[in-house]
Amino acid sequence: MFRFMSVSTLALMASVTAAAAQTEVHWWHAMGGENGAKLEEIVAGYNASQQDFVVIPTFKGTYPETMTAAIAAFRAGEQPAIVQVFEVGTGTMMAAQGATYPVYQLMADMGEPFDPAAFLPAVVGYYTDTEGNMLSMPFNSSTPILYYNKDVFEKAGLDRETPPKTWEEMEQFSRQIVDSGAAPCGFTTAWISWIQTENLSAWHNQPIGTLENGFGGPAAELSFNGPVQVRHWENLARWQEDRLFQYGGPGGGDDAPPKFYSQECAIYFNSSAGRAGVVANATDFEVGYGMLPYYSDVEGAPQNSIIGGATLWVLQGKDEDVYSGVADFFTYLSSPEVQADWSQFSGYLPITQAAYDLSKEQGFYEANPGTELSIQQITLNEPTENSKGLRFGNYVQVRDIIDEEFQALLAGDKDAQGALDAVVERGNAMLRDFEATSGN
Amino acid sequence: MKRTVFGGHLLPWLLLAPQLLVTIVFFLWPAGQAVRQSFLREDAFGLSTSFVGLANYRALFRSDEYLNSLQVTVVFSVSVAVLSMGVSLFLAAAANRVVRTGRVYTTLLVWPYAVAPAVAGIMWWFIFNPTIGILPYLLDGLGYDWNHSLRPTDAMILVVIAASWKQISYNFLFFLAGLQAIPASLNEAAAIDGAGPFKRFRTITFPLLAPTTFFLLVVNIVYTMFDTFGIIHATTEGGPNQATNILIYKVYEDGFLQLDLGSSAAQSVILMAIVITMTMIQFRWIERRVEY
Numbered sequence: 001m002f003r004f005m006s007v008s009t010l011a012l013m014a015s016v017t018a019a020a021a022q023t024e025v026h027w028w029h030a031m032g033g034e035n036g037a038k039l040e041e042i043v044a045g046y047n048a049s050q051q052d053f054v055v056i057p058t059f060k061g062t063y064p065e066t067m068t069a070a071i072a073a074f075r076a077g078e079q080p081a082i083v084q085v086f087e088v089g090t091g092t093m094m095a096a097q098g099a100t101y102p103v104y105q106l107m108a109d110m111g112e113p114f115d116p117a118a119f120l121p122a123v124v125g126y127y128t129d130t131e132g133n134m135l136s137m138p139f140n141s142s143t144p145i146l147y148y149n150k151d152v153f154e155k156a157g158l159d160r161e162t163p164p165k166t167w168e169e170m171e172q173f174s175r176q177i178v179d180s181g182a183a184p185c186g187f188t189t190a191w192i193s194w195i196q197t198e199n200l201s202a203w204h205n206q207p208i209g210t211l212e213n214g215f216g217g218p219a220a221e222l223s224f225n226g227p228v229q230v231r232h233w234e235n236l237a238r239w240q241e242d243r244l245f246q247y248g249g250p251g252g253g254d255d256a257p258p259k260f261y262s263q264e265c266a267i268y269f270n271s272s273a274g275r276a277g278v279v280a281n282a283t284d285f286e287v288g289y290g291m292l293p294y295y296s297d298v299e300g301a302p303q304n305s306i307i308g309g310a311t312l313w314v315l316q317g318k319d320e321d322v323y324s325g326v327a328d329f330f331t332y333l334s335s336p337e338v339q340a341d342w343s344q345f346s347g348y349l350p351i352t353q354a355a356y357d358l359s360k361e362q363g364f365y366e367a368n369p370g371t372e373l374s375i376q377q378i379t380l381n382e383p384t385e386n387s388k389g390l391r392f393g394n395y396v397q398v399r400d401i402i403d404e405e406f407q408a409l410l411a412g413d414k415d416a417q418g419a420l421d422a423v424v425e426r427g428n429a430m431l432r433d434f435e436a437t438s439g440n
Numbered sequence: 441m442k443r444t445v446f447g448g449h450l451l452p453w454l455l456l457a458p459q460l461l462v463t464i465v466f467f468l469w470p471a472g473q474a475v476r477q478s479f480l481r482e483d484a485f486g487l488s489t490s491f492v493g494l495a496n497y498r499a500l501f502r503s504d505e506y507l508n509s510l511q512v513t514v515v516f517s518v519s520v521a522v523l524s525m526g527v528s529l530f531l532a533a534a535a536n537r538v539v540r541t542g543r544v545y546t547t548l549l550v551w552p553y554a555v556a557p558a559v560a561g562i563m564w565w566f567i568f569n570p571t572i573g574i575l576p577y578l579l580d581g582l583g584y585d586w587n588h589s590l591r592p593t594d595a596m597i598l599v600v601i602a603a604s605w606k607q608i609s610y611n612f613l614f615f616l617a618g619l620q621a622i623p624a625s626l627n628e629a630a631a632i633d634g635a636g637p638f639k640r641f642r643t644i645t646f647p648l649l650a651p652t653t654f655f656l657l658v659v660n661i662v663y664t665m666f667d668t669f670g671i672i673h674a675t676t677e678g679g680p681n682q683a684t685n686i687l688i689y690k691v692y693e694d695g696f697l698q699l700d701l702g703s704s705a706a707q708s709v710i711l712m713a714i715v716i717t718m719t720m721i722q723f724r725w726i727e728r729r730v731e732y
Contacts, residue, residue, distance in 0.1 A: 064697055068697055068699060071484050071485055074486075075486045096483070098485075098487050099485040099487060250677075255569075255571045255589065258571050258572060262571075394698070396698070397697075400697075400698075403679075405681070407589075407679060407680035407681040411591060411592065413681070433700070437481055437482065437488070438488070
């Protein structure tokens with residue numbers, strides 16, 4: 001008995017030392033649900049593929065929660081090596097020189113082969129500095145698309161294969177759906193800020209800020225209150241009153257998906273990465289896909305849509321062997337096989353040309369109609385300075401302001417012009433705050 | 441009472457040390473940090489810091505959002521205090537009259553107190569959810585289109601109900617104890633003199649309950665100002681358009697979500713001042729005027 005115990009103790013000690021020899025790389029992420037499970041699977045694949053490092057993913061909640069958790073942890077000296085930050089946090093992370101470890105520099109320092117030209121320009125453009133250096137590693141980038149319920153379309157007497165192309169058609173289709181009783185609501189949307197304001201602007205080639213939407217420097221000012229944006233918000237408020245449109249809530253619009261899944265609303269806007277959720281939940285009806293609608297009388301529309309989603313930022317203050325693990329993991333993560341698998345499963349854009357080509361080769365886009373829409377949409381036209389994205393500091397807060405003013409609009413407290421003027425005024429105060437705190 | 445006199449200075453300090461240490465580490469030190477931080481302006485990561493004097497405080501009192509939050513807090517606290525104390529006084533008076541099953545009712549009424557605020561919040565969020573909730577469905581049948589994600593009044597009603605529901609149990613226990621402490625002979629004598637139940641309640645029971653009522657008033661206001669964070673977070677998150685953004689939630693939002701630590705610290709200092717003032721009012725005036 002005693003001998004048996006000592007042998008097993010030895011075995012235990014041996015296994016502990018084996019585990020200790022592996023360098024731990026902590027990764028805080030914001031992927032819940034189906035995509036979260038897939039992420040864990042990718043990490044498990046990496047951990048099984050080599051002996052030196054072990055990546056430990058931790059789900060930290062929503063995007064804002066993950067970002068603030070990482071910042072708070074950094075202040076306390078407990079930061080993870082990798083943190084997933086959503087696109088609107090980019091301005092804040094970029095300004096935090098000394099807290100972040102730019103990816104191009106990390107790859108060079110660790111001697112990891114790295115070719116920035118392999119990445120899709122529409123994706124990395126959002127995350128490079130003015131000299132063209134990649135600051136963070138793109139992981140999950142998406143763009144908003146339109147989902148619709150083919151069965152309800154047919155019931156309403158519409159063609160089940162034709163989604164609305166313009167906002168004029170959108171109104172007409174929705175009215176027909178509601179009036180015919182096919183569904184109580186025409187459309188709903190996630191992300192009033194990202195989809196119905198920022199992407200709407202890019203799609204119609206309208207600026208949302210000065211200095212190339214903030215790419216030109218922190219002195220930029222917001223300009224959300226242009227004619228197209230005002231017209232669209234006015235329409236949304238009117239459509240809500242006519243019950244053609246239902247509000248899905250602030251931020252990501254948590255109430256929007258159930259409205260679509262339960263067939264209450266026939267059309268629904270969300271990220272192309274919402275596809276996994278749609279496929280899993282829309283079990284009682286057939287789903288169709290479409291590009292974002294545009295106002296047909298606006299010159300230059302449709303332009304191209306912009307991305308959302310997140311990139312992986314590396315934080316300072318870790319040992320060198322942790323960083324070599326990060327570099328190794330990033331190479332694995334951006335390999336065509338992993339990327340193609342991830343993007344096919346989740347609906348996120350393939351971030352490299354090789355991954356895109358691989359998916360094409362595998363016949364994925366042909367077998368799954370609608371999945372290629374997102375790539376076609378972001379590459380529809382050569383991006384202009386109004387449609388390559390946005391870069392403002394404190395933009396997480398500006399997004400909250402957009403939501404609040406939109407609520408004021410729907411509640412009837414303000415008209416569209418007043419609400420968007422308030423977004424600009426309050427948002428500019430945030431931008432000036434950021435300029436003041438990051439400038440000294 | 442027998443007084444113990446300690447010989448030296450060392451022993452009393454040693455005996456007090458654990459409590460003092462807890463107070464210093466968990467109260468004085470963080471409070472001091474908050475005061476210090478409230479005079480600073482700092483970026484999110486803490487990489488650059490500058491002293492700005494009272495600028496954070498000045499900015500607060502010039503900000504419409506902060507003044508709105510103050511107003512929202514007053515409406516919220518008063519509503520919750522009145523609703524939860526009113527309902528629990530009624531329930532306590534009822535339970536006090538029941539002779540045989542009083543204990544069963546008491547136990548049942550105390551249950552909600554064991555529910556964590558976040559859980560209570562989620563529960564009410566489900567009941568009131570405009571898309572999947574049962575209550576909006578029923579209200580729709582009555583012709584009322586409930587939507588707390590858009591209508592400020594609906595949102596306020598929701599958080600007031602959720603916060604009061606939790607507090608009713610606590611108030612109920614104190615009111616019941618207060619009622620049972622009132623000698624039955626007083627009520628019986630008044631009844632013999634011809635006073636009806638309402639008159640007896642107004643002239644005998646209610647004045648004798650005054651100490652309990654004032655104690656509960658302070659406790660309830662402190663509760664709504666500080667302990668309702670979980671309820672707000674789980675239901676409205678301060679929305680729509682800041683209609684339920686009470687002071688404590690704004691401290692969290694500005695500090696932890698927006699990472700504006702200077703302003704957030706200044707807000708906590710103001711909150712601290714409010715609580716100190718309220719406690720002083722409680723001790724200085726109210727306790728003296730209440731008849732025991």
